[in-house]
Amino acid sequence: MLNKKKKKKEPYDRIRPILEYLTFADSYTKRVREILKNNNLWITNEDVSYGPHTLLKLAYLKYYFDIALEIAKNYFKNYVFIDTFAGSGLVSIKDTEYVSLGSSLLALIFKSRSGTSFSKIIGVEIDENKFSLLYRRLNLIKEELNLATDIKLIKGDINKKIDDIANEINQRDYGILFVDPEGMEISLGDLSKMLSRSKSIDVILNQSE
Numbered sequence: 524m525l526n527k528k529k530k531k532k533e534p535y536d537r538i539r540p541i542l543e544y545l546t547f548a549d550s551y552t553k554r555v556r557e558i559l560k561n562n563n564l565w566i567t568n569e570d571v572s573y574g575p576h577t578l579l580k581l582a583y584l585k586y587y588f589d590i591a592l593e594i595a596k597n598y599f600k601n602y603v604f605i606d607t608f609a610g611s612g613l614v615s616i617k618d619t620e621y622v623s624l625g626s627s628l629l630a631l632i633f634k635s636r637s638g639t640s641f642s643k644i645i646g647v648e649i650d651e652n653k654f655s656l657l658y659r660r661l662n663l664i665k666e667e668l669n670l671a672t673d674i675k676l677i678k679g680d681i682n683k684k685i686d687d688i689a690n691e692i693n694q695r696d697y698g699i700l701f702v703d704p705e706g707m708e709i710s711l712g713d714l715s716k717m718l719s720r721s722k723s724i725d726v727i728l729n730q731s732e
Contacts, residue, residue, distance in 0.1 A: 541582045545623045546616075552624065555632060558667045564660050565613075566622045569652045572615040578623055580729060581614075584701065585629060591699060591725060592635040599697040599723065601642040604630035605688060607681045607702050607709060609646030611656040626701055631661055631672055643673040645691050647681045654678045685713045692720035703729040 543549045547556040559565045595602055604627075612628040615621075624632075627646045634640045644661070648654040654676065661674050675691050677684050692698060698721055702709060718724050 538582055541585055542578055545578060545581050546621045555664060558664060559660060562663055564663060566615055569656060570611050570613050570615055572617050574617050577614055578616065581623060581629060584626060588633050589635045592639040593637060595697040596639045601696045603643045603645060603692060603696045603698040604641045605698055605700045606646040608704060609648045609657055611653040612660040627657060628660060631664060641672055643675065645675045645688055647677045647684050649680050682710050682713060685716050689717050689720050692717065694721055696721045698724035700724050700726045
């Protein structure tokens with residue numbers, strides 16, 4: 524009897540579960556959506572709207588989380604996500620009805636394949652309205668899902684808050700530093716202050732031309 528060859532997965536088939544997770548079509552994130560809606564914290568005019576490329580960027584971020592935390596759990600006890608342009612926690616996708624998890628909210632609810640999650644989320648946001656939305660959304664979801672993650676949010680210009688962020692990082696932490704400026708500038712030289720706080724911080728930099 525001939526063995527049937529497994530049908531090769533197309534690229535979209537591989538990324539589809541991640542996109543469903545990001546856009547609240549997954550069973551776990553559907554629950555997050557309902558919590559936000561029931562507390563009047565769903566998408567608003569204060570939230571940013573970006574093109575579909577944003578979903579791919581966030582999909583790659585989630586994919587990286589899983590690989591990184593699965594390795595880090597063998598060497599570290601604490602895992603820190605540092606979001607230098609944290610936004611409001613939600614992103615509207617332009618010209619569609621889709622709403623996506625923002626990077627900080629994604630990091631808060633994320634669990635790797637073995638159940639490993641971030642110990643701390645450090646987020647910086649300069650806009651007062653977005654900061655307020657982010658604060659309320661993250662703390663609501665933390666409470667409703669009974670998450671142990673420590674949340675540290677800092678309001679202000681990232682270039683002036685480098686020391687504040689560095690003070691939240693311990694030498695034995697494993698960290699992922701996410702830099703996604705979206706029209707703003709960051710002094711890459713100053714990032715060394717954060718990186719010097721731990722020997723194990725990975726940097727993910729999205730730099731638009």
